Amino acid sequence: MSADLLAGLIADLPEGMVVTDPAVTEGYRQDRAFDPSAGKPLAVVRPRRTEEVQTVLRWASAHSVPVVTRGAGSGLSGGATAVDNGIVLSTEKMRDITVDPVTRTAVCQPGLFNAEVKKAVAEHGLWYPPDPSSYEICSIGGNIATNAGGLCCVKYGVTTDYVLGMQVVLADGTAVRLGGPRLKDVAGLSLTKLFVGSEGTLGVITEVTLRLLPAQNALSVVVASFASVEQAIDAVLGVTARLRPAMLEFMDSVAINAVEDTLRMDLDRDAAAMLVAGSDERGRAGSQDAKVIAEVFAENGAKEVFSTDDPDEGEAFVAARRFCIPAVEAKGSLLLEDVGVPLPALGHLVTGIARIAEERELMISVIAHAGDGNTHPLLVFDPNDAAMAERAQLAYGEIMDLAIDLGGTITGEHGVGRLKLPWLEDYLGPDVMDLNRRIKQALDPGGILNPGSGI
């Protein structure tokens, strides 16, 4: 039956675009959330053009076939997990980009990696700020689908702040253009912004118009280690009360040691926490900020404080922070959390997570975009130890419950996907959940777009 069903789609698309070979499709079942309940798709479709995406969605709507849109498959919440008898629509071959230096915008297709967008615009002296740690392996389309964040958000905001327009294919195959290369446009509802962060549940984004900034100034970086987590958190709040850093990152003792195990850069293995902060203010202002940051760190009991205006030296510490997840992953399988709280609650969140780790007898490493209150607790477990894996699942939920109790969110930048969907209504409450569903229903009445994920 599925072969009959697919025949019509295969006939309507260029040869080879619809892939059914299990050896290939197997690689498209999961993203980096590795959801064990991932389904087996009918096919993987890899379009190059908006018209081809329209063909897929027209066909899918006509036959009520679920469509899961997939960028680079680097998602951490299972937002690109395949469903049984559905299509995985991979944007990996949609890779065009054009940069307009006069309007400081770029128009690009979703399949480019974030790093490729950064590189293409840098050739024009421009900068696309959002910088997820995975920027070298995550797609710009996925970034927009999840409203991705990163390290620079504490100063520069998140993905949505850089999306001026897009082309979207709706569930029924209609392609629409929303917004465009205008910083100001208030005609009609803010639909561009509605689609940012919609995790493939409202349509398939086939082109985006990005707002760019002039090239970032060199970072002045300040690194410090602390004997206690509390001191480090106090230092974070001390910095944000004094100035606006371009980066303010937190690593706990587990992360410090895991990174040091591999990178051997002489990090302070005895420290309870480490902060990596930076200022990109122009000229001497960056160094002035760095001096203030170093003072605040020292006032809050830092063991060691190291400052540098040298870009390579600074980048080494930023790279160390970015390397935390792979480094901790070397200790076991990970459940990767993404809870965020208003800044004053950050200390309560971190100590609460330590309590959960103790109660559940788990190693939980906390790394954080501390300056904006967004933490990534990394729950380490042995997948062959069923009891431990279950404890990790329980702790994963408890951390979200804790964040909600502290006025925080269950996901700051990774998205809800399939893994966090069971907690979404607890967080939003029934009325906001209903509002989400009404919009989903209005835009995708057949429910074919990423069912079971996001909303």
Added chain:
Amino acid sequence: MSADLLAGLIADLPEGMVVTDPAVTEGYRQDRAFDPSAGKPLAVVRPRRTEEVQTVLRWASAHSVPVVTRGAGSGLSGGATAVDNGIVLSTEKMRDITVDPVTRTAVCQPGLFNAEVKKAVAEHGLWYPPDPSSYEICSIGGNIATNAGGLCCVKYGVTTDYVLGMQVVLADGTAVRLGGPRLKDVAGLSLTKLFVGSEGTLGVITEVTLRLLPAQNALSVVVASFASVEQAIDAVLGVTARLRPAMLEFMDSVAINAVEDTLRMDLDRDAAAMLVAGSDERGRAGSQDAKVIAEVFAENGAKEVFSTDDPDEGEAFVAARRFCIPAVEAKGSLLLEDVGVPLPALGHLVTGIARIAEERELMISVIAHAGDGNTHPLLVFDPNDAAMAERAQLAYGEIMDLAIDLGGTITGEHGVGRLKLPWLEDYLGPDVMDLNRRIKQALDPGGILNPGSGI
């Protein structure tokens, strides 16, 4: 009949909150678009609390009574124009604000003026950037309803970039909280952003959480006059290609002379255009930018270039720019346009408007937030000259048609309201218009919220 209908509402709200005295309600029929077709409302309701707004909307839904939400009544597109047999819900008495300097956020009610928000946060050394020229008389709720812009947007973005969360009362009276004091939160659809710019068509915003920045650095201001509009526009593009100004404003000859008539500040009355630009980069970087701006102005044939790092001196020129609308208004009644184009099309827009002015035998003064391509053509007419008033109406539409042809928008920052609604579908196209309507239908199935306006 209307008295019976209202009796239930009056009984459910504090005494005096429902106003039916025509001497009072008359003042709530129009906003500053002065729409002559404004209706006569049943009553004006001036709630103080979210619960009271809920009472109004529950009652209005039950009786299918239209509700027009009104901030300070400073809107220029007729978004707060009263409708016959409807309620005007004025937010003017909702004026609380609390500032959290640690998270750099403010939670405030919609009725505060933009200037009052700026002042309240400035007491904590913080800054709320969006700065419509009307900032002393426009409400923050209205700013959010229209996604208002201003002079600083060329560098700092628009209102939506500063809205982190809100409380909204939906058409049926349900109150929901969306977002909150977290820079990053991707749980559920981006509903906060959907409500920004929704012009009272989806719900009534009763509280907002605003993102704040550290106090702005002093502006280094550069002012120049040009013998031709073309030179001035070339200078605008020259500046944006070189650096990122914090302000880049354009005034044409009519505006220059109208301002000079009142303010007597020795502006160049013979100039065809004047630019007012500024940099707020820290320390010497601001002066360095100002030097580059002055060079670019000179390279593009500026007649006179004046630079100043003195805040008061600079502010005088910014105030002159802000004074353009009242100054030109002294010449006659105004139809106030708000079209925007991608920056490379700015010259075509300005010359096209001059052609329309000539063809329609009208005085049209063009002022512009030139750095982001957003212009405010001011169409001057004598309301007692019916033929001229009609020509002004025709030109008003022709300017929007021109903007659409140039890849621009019919409204950059004022909103669609009632005045621009006839052009909305031309701009959006039928598919995007349908998308707008589907969301409106999902959230306000009875169509009671601001009917005939916005969507």
